[in-house]
Amino acid sequence: MILNEIGKLISEKCNFAIISHYSPDGDAIGSSLGLYNALKEIGKNVDIFIPDNLPNRFSYLPLFDEIKNQKQYKENYECILVLDCGDEDRLGEFVDILKHTDLVINIDHHISNTLYGNINYVDSNASSVGEIIYNLLKLNGYDISKNTACCLYTSIISDTGGFKYSNTTSMTFNIAGDLINTGIDFPEINRILFDTKSVNQIKLLSLVTSTLEMHNDDKLALIYMTRDMLNKSGASEDDASEMVNLARDIETAEVGVFIKEIDDKVFRISLRSKNIVDVRLIAEKFDGGGHVRAAGCTIKGDFAEVKKRLIDEILSQWK
Amino acid sequence: MILNEIGKLISEKCNFAIISHYSPDGDAIGSSLGLYNALKEIGKNVDIFIPDNLPNRFSYLPLFDEIKNQKQYKENYECILVLDCGDEDRLGEFVDILKHTDLVINIDHHISNTLYGNINYVDSNASSVGEIIYNLLKLNGYDISKNTACCLYTSIISDTGGFKYSNTTSMTFNIAGDLINTGIDFPEINRILFDTKSVNQIKLLSLVTSTLEMHNDDKLALIYMTRDMLNKSGASEDDASEMVNLARDIETAEVGVFIKEIDDKVFRISLRSKNIVDVRLIAEKFDGGGHVRAAGCTIKGDFAEVKKRLIDEILSQWK
Incomplete structure (x- = not known):
């Protein structure tokens, strides 16, 4: 399925859960929170879940405090969006929940993705799921707010080591340029993620x-x-x-x-x-x-x- | 003067000297060698000078070994291109030489540039002189080779701290994307410049x-x-x-x-x-x-x- 079709599906549904993997990294948290911010901004009912403790260094991300864990999963959702998760086993207790949900959309960039879910979109050329979420939002005419940009930028620099790794492409750079044009304080984000030590x-x-x-x-x-x-x-x-x-x-x-x-x-x-x-x-x-x-x-x-x-x-x- | 006109002037002349400042950093060496590689590739007679010792970590740059010092300055050139040098005083003994050259073109990004030379192009919005040289070459229809790209990429990441500093713009990212598309080994360049320690x-x-x-x-x-x-x-x-x-x-x-x-x-x-x-x-x-x-x-x-x-x-x- 292509991103436009996933965008159309999202536009038709009302309530969503976004889930990412345990032991979450900057891409898991950043891409999930980026999509979460964007969907909330257009008035969708959406919850976000990560089945693990969250590294506190990401607490600058908009709506970070709204991330829930598996114990707080109560509602039924029309659609579950699973991000940056190559394998259902990395979802902990959520594996069972996926089985009882009508529409599970699996969005990832790991070439080893097991293609679970009703719909999956796996682009192993993308540096990060943040890059895919950017494209999903853009292709479907969403404005990318400063809050969403802060999350997606975090996702991209986390998975590319600050544009140093070989997964960085000219697409990655173009997206990063668009994201910093929203006015995010990217020097501070870099300082927090790469220079801060305990x-x-x-x-x-x-x-x-x-x-x-x-x-x-x-x-x-x-x-x-x-x-x-x-x-x-x-x-x-x-x-x-x-x-x-x-x-x-x-x-x-x-x-x-x-x-x-x-x-x-x-x-x-x-x-x-x-x-x-x-x-x-x-x-x-x-x-x-x-x-x-x-x-x-x-x-x-x-x-x-x-x-x-x-x-x-x-x-x-x-x- | 705009970059197209500088490009036209360069196309009309045959022999050039490119000079940058003492205590050279990655932008001084990278932008100068980038222009040097590009001019040599189109058959110009060109020499490159830096009035100081060169940090050895930049020795991976194409034609690094051809950089000369002030003692090797012998010829007269039709045109001297001075790069990344806000003030003539940073040119050491070359200050006198500039006085005896008909055409001195000063290309820089320091807002404090003293606007010396017959022609100057100072863009303080550019992250680096490497970014300006990229635009100069592009606007004048030059192909940017992998060798030139290696130098300009080095220039940009040196002056932006690897895209971390606030001087990074969406233009910087677009240019970086174009440069890595030439196939340069940018992960290795980053390793040499940012991770290597004595x-x-x-x-x-x-x-x-x-x-x-x-x-x-x-x-x-x-x-x-x-x-x-x-x-x-x-x-x-x-x-x-x-x-x-x-x-x-x-x-x-x-x-x-x-x-x-x-x-x-x-x-x-x-x-x-x-x-x-x-x-x-x-x-x-x-x-x-x-x-x-x-x-x-x-x-x-x-x-x-x-x-x-x-x-x-x-x-x-x-x-």
Whole structure:
């Protein structure tokens, strides 16, 4: 089905639920709230649901406080719009509710989408569902308000890493240009999403960066994180995930290694490379896997011994 | 003069010099090399000059190695194109050369441009000179090659902080979309310019972030850097400048303070705020100045005493 037809269906119905996936990211929240704001503005009865806790950094989004969880789902709706959700399993308790609703419209950009629902529109060329919602609204003659634009812009920059990832297209840029013309404070949105850190994140960053070691004429960078660092800083596992690329991002490094202590004498290894070394081959030596430029494995043993085995293996693959 | 007329002038001349300012940034180098690539592609005789050392991180730019310095300036040119240079004083020894050239075209986006040269085109609405060069080439029917696009894209993301700053417009986005359609590896360009750090930068980051202090119910964040940290890490003053916003970027902080030891018992203070506190008033108390959200001053004394005076002053302004 094409977007015009979905737009026509929406114009004919009166009451809607918009649902997105658990562990929601900026695209899930931004695209859902964007559509929610737009439908409310034209007088539709609409509720919005996300089956999980919401990251508080998105609280600047218009009508963020109106997002409900699964326990607050009571009414029956004429139409459920499911956004950014490649698989019904990511909807938690809503899976059953979908079965008892006459019209379920599945709008997504994941190529792996399982095409559930009565109608589905999956565009894997779209950087984000925010981009699809923009097109849906435009093609059906809706004005895009500043509030809706704030949500859709958030969705787009979240899924493109601020226009840095390869999913960014000239369409993405054209849409972003139209959205900022509504007068949204996009420098502030970028500051909140990309520059803001918690005290605990800064503490963890300080501890982890202090471990930097360079090997092989500064072409191999290695950084590690102990459980003690995580405890001392009070940071979360999620905060730790941002450390993975620190070593790779050293300018002279061809290979970047991040070693994370996950249990007593158990270490999770993340390997990254830039141009030459196939890190998947290294990961496979330790029963791990991945891709040529990003791979991972788990190694057990004393830290010093694990590190030595790993470095020896990397250097042997380098030749 | 409008861009079409400048284009016509360029089409009539044969040999050109392109010059930009000392201490060159991404816009200076990117816009100059973009125009240089484009003029070479249509068979013009053209040389490119920058009167300073070039930051090596831009070495991925096509024809970067052909950039000459002032000592290599020998020929006479029919036309000198000066890019991204608001003031002739930023051209070093080239100031005299301009006086002895018949046709000097000054292309810039700084509102403060002194309008030197025989012809000047200053568009302060343009995010970057790269954006102006794009328009110059387009309006005059030039194809924009992948090489030229790589340079102009670099120029734009450098001066907009990756489309984050308020100088980004829908025009900027439209141009960026056209440039990435040439097939440039823009994720890699972004990685090089925004994510790459030197070993010394990481060492400095570790030392400086370890000093984080929170005051006033976590609403005042303070970070400091001693000369000893700079020496230990081997980082440059330029690396240190990136630390200024670290404290402000703490999520709970309304005010962020960065204290930098610049001499024995002499400290340079940078103050940042988000929504409430007028940091200029604080800076002025110590004979400094600035703006409501970003100000600075210099305070002499023992570190502990300087820090106490500063915090006391901030808290007294908070009410």
